[in-house]
Amino acid sequence: MTDTQTAPATDDEGDRATFAALGLPPEILRALDDVGYETPSAIQAETIPLLLEGRDIIGLAQTGTGKTAAFALPVLSAIDVARREPQALVLTPTRELAVQVCEAFERYAAHLGGVHVLPIYGGQGYGVQLSALRRGVHVVVGTPGRIMDHLAKGTLDLSGLTHVVLDEADEMLRMGFAEDVDEILQQTPAEKQVALFSATMPRQIRAISQQHLREPAEVTVRASTTTAPSITQRALMVSYQQKLEALTRVLEVEPFEAAIVFTRTRNETETVAERLRARGYAATAISGDVAQPQREKTIEQLRSGDLDVLVATDVAARGLDVERISHVINYDLPIDTESYVHRIGRTGRAGRTGDAISFVTPRERRMLSAIEKATRGTVEIMPMPSAGEVNATRLTRFDDAITAALGETERIERFREIIAHYVAHHDAQQEDVAAALAVVAQGETPLLLDAEADRALQAPKERARDRDRDAGGDRPERGSRRGPSDATTYRLAVGSKRGVEPRQIVGALANEGGLGRDDFGRITIRYDFTLVELPELSPGQLERLSQTRILGVPIDIRVDTGRRERDERGPRRDRDDRAPRRERDERTPRKPRHGRDR
Numbered sequence: 018m019t020d021t022q023t024a025p026a027t028d029d030e031g032d033r034a035t036f037a038a039l040g041l042p043p044e045i046l047r048a049l050d051d052v053g054y055e056t057p058s059a060i061q062a063e064t065i066p067l068l069l070e071g072r073d074i075i076g077l078a079q080t081g082t083g084k085t086a087a088f089a090l091p092v093l094s095a096i097d098v099a100r101r102e103p104q105a106l107v108l109t110p111t112r113e114l115a116v117q118v119c120e121a122f123e124r125y126a127a128h129l130g131g132v133h134v135l136p137i138y139g140g141q142g143y144g145v146q147l148s149a150l151r152r153g154v155h156v157v158v159g160t161p162g163r164i165m166d167h168l169a170k171g172t173l174d175l176s177g178l179t180h181v182v183l184d185e186a187d188e189m190l191r192m193g194f195a196e197d198v199d200e201i202l203q204q205t206p207a208e209k210q211v212a213l214f215s216a217t218m219p220r221q222i223r224a225i226s227q228q229h230l231r232e233p234a235e236v237t238v239r240a241s242t243t244t245a246p247s248i249t250q251r252a253l254m255v256s257y258q259q260k261l262e263a264l265t266r267v268l269e270v271e272p273f274e275a276a277i278v279f280t281r282t283r284n285e286t287e288t289v290a291e292r293l294r295a296r297g298y299a300a301t302a303i304s305g306d307v308a309q310p311q312r313e314k315t316i317e318q319l320r321s322g323d324l325d326v327l328v329a330t331d332v333a334a335r336g337l338d339v340e341r342i343s344h345v346i347n348y349d350l351p352i353d354t355e356s357y358v359h360r361i362g363r364t365g366r367a368g369r370t371g372d373a374i375s376f377v378t379p380r381e382r383r384m385l386s387a388i389e390k391a392t393r394g395t396v397e398i399m400p401m402p403s404a405g406e407v408n409a410t411r412l413t414r415f416d417d418a419i420t421a422a423l424g425e426t427e428r429i430e431r432f433r434e435i436i437a438h439y440v441a442h443h444d445a446q447q448e449d450v451a452a453a454l455a456v457v458a459q460g461e462t463p464l465l466l467d468a469e470a471d472r473a474l475q476a477p478k479e480r481a482r483d484r485d486r487d488a489g490g491d492r493p494e495r496g497s498r499r500g501p502s503d504a505t506t507y508r509l510a511v512g513s514k515r516g517v518e519p520r521q522i523v524g525a526l527a528n529e530g531g532l533g534r535d536d537f538g539r540i541t542i543r544y545d546f547t548l549v550e551l552p553e554l555s556p557g558q559l560e561r562l563s564q565t566r567i568l569g570v571p572i573d574i575r576v577d578t579g580r581r582e583r584d585e586r587g588p589r590r591d592r593d594d595r596a597p598r599r600e601r602d603e604r605t606p607r608k609p610r611h612g613r614d615r
Contacts, residue, residue, distance in 0.1 A: 039065045042094055044128040049090075052124055053282030055305050055332040058083035058353040060238045065091055068212060073233040075226055076214040079391055082238055083353035085121045088182045088212045092156065093122065095179060098131045101153030103173070105180040106205070108161055108198060110188040112138035112528045117380070118184065119158045132156070137173075139163050139529040140561050147172055160528055161189060161197035168204060178205050186215040186222050192524035195221055202229045248365040250392075251399040252375045252385055259401075260348060260376050261289070265296055266402040267346065267374060268326070270410050275319055275341040278328045279360050281349035289348060290328040300326035303333040331356055340366055347375035350384050354391035374399070404466035504538045504550040510573035512545045521567055522547060529565045530558045548577055 036049050036057055057065065060078045067074050068091035078084050092105045109115045119136040126132040135149045137159030146163075150172060157164075157173070167173035181202065183189070189198055202211075202225075211230045215222050226233060255263045264278065278293075278300075280286050286302035293300035301324060303315055312333070318324035319339050327334075331351065345364045351357050357375075365371030375396070377385050389396055423429060436450050511517050519540045526532055526549070538550025554562070562574050 034062055036061075036090075040069050041065070041090055044130075045090055045093060045125060048125050048127045048129075051127060051282075053280075053285070053330060054086070054352065055330060058087075058355060060084050060236065060353075061087045061090075063236045063238070064088070064212070067234050067236070068092075068210070069094060071210055073211045073230040074213070075218075075230065075233045075235040076212065076238075077216070077218060077236065078214065078238040079216050079354070079387060082355070084184070084214050085118055086125065086352070088184070088214065089118070089122050089125050092180045092182065093126050093129060093132065096126075096129070096132055096155050098129065098155065100155070100177065102177040103154055103157045103175060104177060105156045105182070106164075106175060106178055106201075107156070107158040107182040107184060108164065108189065108201065109158065109184045110160065110192050110194065110524075112140060112160055112531075113380075113383075114185065115158050115160055122156055122158065134158065137163050137167065139525075139565070140531065161194040161201060162525070162528065164201055165197050168201070175201075175205050178209050181205055181209055181211045183211070183213045183215075183225075186213050186225070187217045187219060190219065190221050191520060192527075193518065193521040194524065199225065199228075247369065248361055248371045248373055250361065250373045250375075250394060250396045252377045252396045253399050253401060255376050255378060255401070257378055261292055263376055263401060264289070264346065264348060265293070266407055268293075268298065270402040270406050271344060271372065271374075273325075273372075274343040275322075275324070275339065276326050276344040276346055277334060277337075277342055277360075277363055278326060278346045278348050279334070279351070280328060280330065281351075283330060285349065286328045286330060286333075290326075293326055293328070298326050299324050300328060302328040304330045305332040307333060331360065334360070334363060337363055338366065339363075340369065342366070343369070343371060345371070345373045347373070350375055350377060350381050354388050357388050358392065407466055505553045506577040507549050507551055507554070507574050508577040509547040509549060509567070510545075511567050511570045512543050512547055514544050515568045515570060517542060517547065517568055522549060525565055525567050525572070526551070526562065530554065530562050532558075 034057065036054065037046055039057065039062065041049075060076060060082045061084075064074055064076050064084075064087045068088065076084060076087065078087075088107070092107075096104055107115075107118055109118055115136045115138045119134050122132075122134040126134065133149070133152070133154040134156040135146065135154040135158070137146050137157055139160060139162060146167070150167075164173065168175070183198065186198075189195075211233075213222070213226055213230065213233070253263055253267070268276065278289060280289055283304035283306060286304050290300045290302035301315055301318075303312055307315070315324065315327065316337060316339065319327055320341060322341070328348075329337075342364045345361045347357070347360060351360060361371070361373035364373065375385070375388075385396060432454075436447060436454075439445065439450055440447055509522065519542070522540060523537055526537075532551065536552055539548075540550075541548040559574065562572070565572050565574070
């Protein structure tokens with residue numbers, strides 16, 4: 018029997034319970050306080066109590082609803098640190114998600130004392146994983162193919178598991194991991210708690226839940242994700258180190274009246290506000306720790322115009338309604354899409370237009386996609402304001418300041434006398450003296466940026482993008498399905514006679530080679546081999562892929578030469594991975610043998 022309940026997101030975040038009220042241990046609450054989590058999202062509020070009770074659950078929720086914490090916090094609450102063996106297994110479809118989930122576990126376990134979490138995925142050397150397993154780990158987060166490899170080698174023992182989590186289960190099935198997931202679950206103890214999270218509930222997911230879950234509670238989160246049409250949403254792709262520079266440039270070039278800058282933690286609010294004040298902005302910080310009288314005073318300053326920039330956490334800004342707020346800037350992206358909607362709703366009020374600008378690091382591209390999907394809108398990618406744009410704005414303001422000063426005739430007359438005296442005694446031109454006075458008034462901070470300021474920002478951005486791709490980081494933004502414009506055709510030594518399908522090829526190459534779904538162009542499956550259009554692969558990617566097997570066959574990947582081997586006789590089947598996704602997904606899927614990510 019399945020208990021079904023729907024958890025609609027509340028219109029006011031204040032209606033939610035606190036993390037403390039959910040029954041989590043003090044050590045985990047301390048960790049949540051450290052990372053700045055103040056109220057649980059809808060999926061967290063509904064699933065954490067059920068998991069703490071020991072119930073199996075099915076959580077139907079989109080990416081970006083905070084489901085990682087929804088399963089990680091209860092799992093960590095049950096870990097016995099004295100037992101140096103895997104007690105929890107989390108299966109994820111991709112290596113990047115495995116890394117993200119692992120990092121989240123480590124943050125939440127900061128005060129538990131000796132909890133060891135190990136990511137296991139293709140592309141990472143076996144030696145690192147084997148050494149960690151020998152030392153003893155409590156939580157294993159991995160992709161199905163590599164977990165299967167360790168089980169086959171006898172290097173991973175699942176007999177002590179008490180918890181299993183299937184994260185993004187529908188995505189795992191789409192990538193061809195159905196049989197692997199089923200086989201892994203067969204090798205886990207009968208007495209365990211299982212949590213399955215999925216954005217959708219296709220037939221195969223329902224079958225897995227009926228076979229491996231015991232009377233699960235089914236929680237469906239229907240987030241309130243309506244954004245006002247009067248709010249323009251934009252995103253700026255930055256590295257973490259560039260955020261402060263990006264913030265000051267945005268504030269310089271954007272014609273804003275008042276702005277709220279959202280950060281994830283209390284400490285960050287103080288740091289950002291202090292740095293903005295040092296750069297001449299009327300800025301202050303508020304968080305959940307600020308006493309109510311001080312909070313009311315700060316909000317009144319924002320209303321009156323004595324304050325232009327408020328740096329805040331989600332909870333501190335709850336219920337804030339100030340018509341002057343023209344801009345909301347997400348210095349840190351929120352942990353769920355619902356919080357994003359609440360944040361940007363602080364602008365565009367009372368019939369006004371508003372602007373919402375989010376800073377997105379390379380690792381947060383998935384969250385940006387989730388925001389677009391949940392809000393059914395488009396977040397326009399904006400460039401970093403250039404030094405030229407900043408300089409143009411500064412010169413305009415400088416001109417305005419001179420014009421305003423010229424209106425103060427009495428003070429101007431006094432300075433004329435001072436300048437005339439200086440010119441008479443120092444043999445200087447009046448224009449030079451005026452320029453020198455401007456230098457004195459400006460102080461040590463230069464009025465204009467030089468071109469080097471842009472180059473200094475560009476280099477880290479490009480390095481971050483290259484590192485992200487080499488390390489198999491977040492998927493690129495979804496766009497055209499035409500594949501890379503400078504595609505190279507690669508030949509794989511596995512074809513239709515083995516029953517290979519495009520999704521298995523995508524799953525294996527993406528996980529091992531650090532590729533995104535949109536890196537794939539045409540996939541042509543022949544009898545004995547397959548041709549795949551990809552961006553030109555680096556030597557490191559080719560080395561990792563050289564060890565890859567699909568359906569147990571070494572793929573022997575190499576650049577296709579177009580020789581006679583492409584005209585081999587025999588049955589052939591051509592597949593174009595650019596065919597519409599709906600057409601592929603809605604037909605009856607062929608049951609894959611193995612979709613390894615080795």
